[in-house]
Amino acid sequence: MRGTIESIAAQTFRDFEYIIVDGGSTDGTAQLAKQHSALINIFESEPDKGIYDAMNKGIRFARGEFIWFLNAGDELFDRDILAKLAMLVHNDIDVLYGEVMIVDNSRTHLGTRSELTVHQLPGHLRLNDMQRGMIVNHQGFVPRARLVHPFIENNLSADIKWVIDILRQEPKVLNTGLVLAEYLAGGISKQKWYQSLSDRWKILQHEFGLLPTIRNHAAIVFRAVIHRLKRGNKPHY
Numbered sequence: 001m002r003g004t005i006e007s008i009a010a011q012t013f014r015d016f017e018y019i020i021v022d023g024g025s026t027d028g029t030a031q032l033a034k035q036h037s038a039l040i041n042i043f044e045s046e047p048d049k050g051i052y053d054a055m056n057k058g059i060r061f062a063r064g065e066f067i068w069f070l071n072a073g074d075e076l077f078d079r080d081i082l083a084k085l086a087m088l089v090h091n092d093i094d095v096l097y098g099e100v101m102i103v104d105n106s107r108t109h110l111g112t113r114s115e116l117t118v119h120q121l122p123g124h125l126r127l128n129d130m131q132r133g134m135i136v137n138h139q140g141f142v143p144r145a146r147l148v149h150p151f152i153e154n155n156l157s158a159d160i161k162w163v164i165d166i167l168r169q170e171p172k173v174l175n176t177g178l179v180l181a182e183y184l185a186g187g188i189s190k191q192k193w194y195q196s197l198s199d200r201w202k203i204l205q206h207e208f209g210l211l212p213t214i215r216n217h218a219a220i221v222f223r224a225v226i227h228r229l230k231r232g233n234k235p236h237y
Helices: 002-009 029-035 049-060 083-089 126-133 160-166 192-210 209-231
Strands: 019-022 042-044 096-101 108-111 141-143 172-182
Touching: 002 083, 019 029, 019 049, 019 083, 029 042, 029 108, 042 049, 083 172, 126 160, 126 192, 160 192
Parallel strands: 019 042, 096 172
Antiparallel strands: 096 108, 096 141
């Protein structure tokens, strides 16, 4: 968590609201937040029902124009990233998106998500792109607050449903061409991989229908095999 907070404290652009929702942890997060109290607008620490319950609390607290989620261990990519995004914001832009850099516990850059997975970030993100799964991390997806609905809970792929719900509103979307954040590998969806896949299937079937979901998952498996062969001994995720 220290790196997450410090990456925000280091930003050259200062017009932002910073909300931390902690699940009542005893790992020193509260003490760290106290050290950065001038930076943090809201610090909430109490037991919750999981990551998406915590993120929904953040949505309820938020008063800013855009909402951007970082999980503990994630970091903004560089000290100027908020300034770069602010330069791209116009009245007709509803969603900013970009790459994430996957890192390990030592903060070693393993590669972008497009490099390490079968999910290539589209040049222009559309609703139908989501039929292929989570092709954009929520750490690389920054929507206007007015488009945001709560995450569904008790589903490890709730962020897919969240992005789908936003894109279904036909927002004006901008590919920033930037790496927005460092994403710490090994999150809950990786720890509970099979459940995550099952949850993703349920969402995509509900949103796009059974036959398209079967076709797209077959394509995902095929691309995964080709991707592994092409990368050989190089890192993959």
